[in-house]
Amino acid sequence: MKRLIHSFQSISLKWRLTLSTSLLMFLTFIIFSFAEYEILYNWLLGQEREAVSKTRDEVAAYYQQINRPFQNTNVRDMENLLLKLNDKHQLIRILDINHNIVISVSNDFPGQLSTAKYPSRDGIEQFQYEGDLYLVAWEHVNSRSFQGTVEVVRNLKSFEDLINIILMIIFGFALATILISIVSGLIISRQYINPIKGLNQAIMRVKEEGFQTRVTETQHDDEFRELTTIFNEMMERVEETFQQQKQFVEDASHELRTPIAVIDGHIALLKRWGKNDPDVLEESLSVCKSEIGRLQKLVLELLELTRSETIENAEITPIPIVEVVEQITKTFAILHPDFTITFNNKTEDKVQTLISKHHLEQIILILLDNAVKYSPYEKRIDVLIQKESDKVFVKIIDQGLGISEVEKNKIFNRFYRVDKARSREQGGVGLGLSIAKRIVEKYKGDIAVNSSENSGSTFIVNFPISK
Ligand SMILES: Nc1ncnc2c1ncn2[C@@H]1O[C@H](COP(=O)(O)OP(=O)(O)OP(=O)(O)O)[C@@H](O)[C@H]1O
Ligand SMILES: [Mg+2]
Known part of the structure; x- marks a missing residue:
């Protein structure tokens, strides 16, 4: 069994799908057909039994109510009557008390049957004789003029023929079901397998041709x-x-x-x-x-x-952002005495945010460094902190060269510099903003710029406030 399951799992998905759907369809069909066959078989057999017992009852009733003495002279009349009562493939025998046949009439009844010994009770029985199936019904008659047994034997050949035809039909349908289920299974599985194949081929192509x-x-x-x-x-x-x-x-x-x-x-x-x-x-x-x-x-x-x-945020604890930004701005201002650098806090000092102190300082330094580098004329920088709902905003405002609309989206790219020559002169390599952006995003913050050419720039960084 294990080997069978293993070999089933090792065949292709297409055949696995086909075989399982076919098997399922086939089993369903077989179960239903079997149930149908059973019902039909019992019903037809019931009909046969009914017919046999009906004839037996009629004949027995006739013998019960004869009041003339049972004589050989009226045997012929009786035979004619029994012939009328008889059905096709059926034998009616009247046996005397010693089980000797007194009258025997048959209608297209194949085979010769010897007298059977019947039990004392009346009944109906099914038996096999020389390959054929028979139903026999008997009844003991004990009237004033006749004592003996009425026996009706019915050859079930036509019943068997019908059952065989039904079996053949079921078998034919079973074959057709197998064929149909395999073909439909193949079609269905192809429908499902084709997209997978497409994906497979695409992955192969990626391997060969590239992304x-x-x-x-x-x-x-x-x-x-x-x-x-x-x-x-x-x-x-x-x-x-x-x-x-x-x-x-x-x-x-x-x-x-x-x-x-x-x-x-x-x-x-x-x-x-x-x-x-x-x-x-x-x-x-x-x-x-x-x-x-x-x-x-x-x-x-x-x-x-x-x-x-x-950056791993796991071990970081919240820091007082206002304090840190103020400190770094003051230190920076000392290094650039030619600039007027102001610090303006519009929040309560307690605002905390989840970031490493070193990274926050690094971001502010990158922005202050740019503000200084790209403000050749009006040397004024304002640092502003404010709070809006659950975010804290740090704004670094300069009055420098500004950035055009087209350049605004590009300055955060690595190595991007608006004026290569000028930036290089200033010692810039074009990585500052991309580093700042990456760090800000790692701490679930955001960075943006408001600017237009020749009218200064405002870089705005925001972080979620930590409670
Ligand atoms: N405050 C600003 N005003 C005007 N232009 C700016 C400002 N900040 C940045 N830029 C422009 O954006 C470009 C990218 O800035 P970024 O800080 O990434 O690189 P950099 O300053 O050239 O070099 P680095 O910071 O790596 O030394 C700069 O070259 C400059 O052209
Ligand atoms: Mg820079």
Whole structure:
């Protein structure tokens, strides 16, 4: 049995579905047919028994009420009467007290039957004789003029023929059911297997051709369609992530290449002229130093970006956001005495939010650093904290260059810089905002910008207030 189940499980899904549906249909048919056969068999047999006992009763009644003495002279009349009472395939015998046949009439009755010894009670019985089925009914008559037995024997050949025909029909239908169920099982399973096959092929194609492969969605609005939609959406995301990773590697290597090329150029310069020319030596060394500084910053920021992807919030406890932001703003202001930096708190000091202190400081520093870097003329920065329902908002407002509508969505992308030359001059690598965005989102917050060109920018960060 175990082996049978195992081999059933090892065949293809299509055949498993086909076989199980066919088997189910076949079993249902067989059970119903068997029940039908049983009912029909018993009903038909009942009819036969009724017919036999009816004839027996009629004949017995006749012999009961004869009042003339039973003589050989009226045997012929009796035979004629019995012939009239008799049915097809039926034998009527009148036996005397010693079981000798007195009268025997038959109508198309096959076979010869010897006299049977009957029990004292009247009855009806079924028996087999020379391969044929018979019903026999008898009744003892004990009247004044006659003592003996009335015996009616019915050959059940036509009943058997009918039953055989019914069996043949059932067998034929069973065969047809098997065929129909296999064909319909195949059609049904194909209907279900085809989408799975499509998915299978698509997955194979993904393996061979790459992530751009999609599965064609089925027409029916069913689970398969849902599955293919999910698969396609998943592939879209995988492709997007893959493209982003590719872009990231390209951008990162490009960013790394520039300072390396500059350093390489200056070292070549030093090798040729620098040894003897103190001016070239001085300039090249300072360029190399600043480029190495840029490389260090880039590497650090890249590390920061990777770390921000894997922030674990589990061990973080709520911190007083107002206090932390005020502190970092004050420290920053000391480092930039040419800027007027204000801090404005519009909440109660108790507002707490769930974030690591280091990350909150990092976000504020990134935004303050940008505000300073991209405010060449009006050197004023305002930091504002306010509360709205269950969120706390930190706004960093500058009066700098501003950002155009088109650029607004892009500045949060890695390595994106509006004015490459200017940003590079300022020592920017284009990672600050993408790091900030990633950290903010990890803490279920949000970051946005309000700005238009040449009229300053307002960066707004919000976090859920923790209770
Ligand atoms: N306050 C601002 N005003 C105007 N432009 C800004 C401001 N902040 C950011 N930007 C623009 O968005 C770009 C992306 O900023 P981001 O902080 O990500 O990179 P970066 O400052 O160039 O380099 P990094 O911060 O990695 O040193 C900047 O290059 C700049 O063009
Ligand atoms: Mg920056």
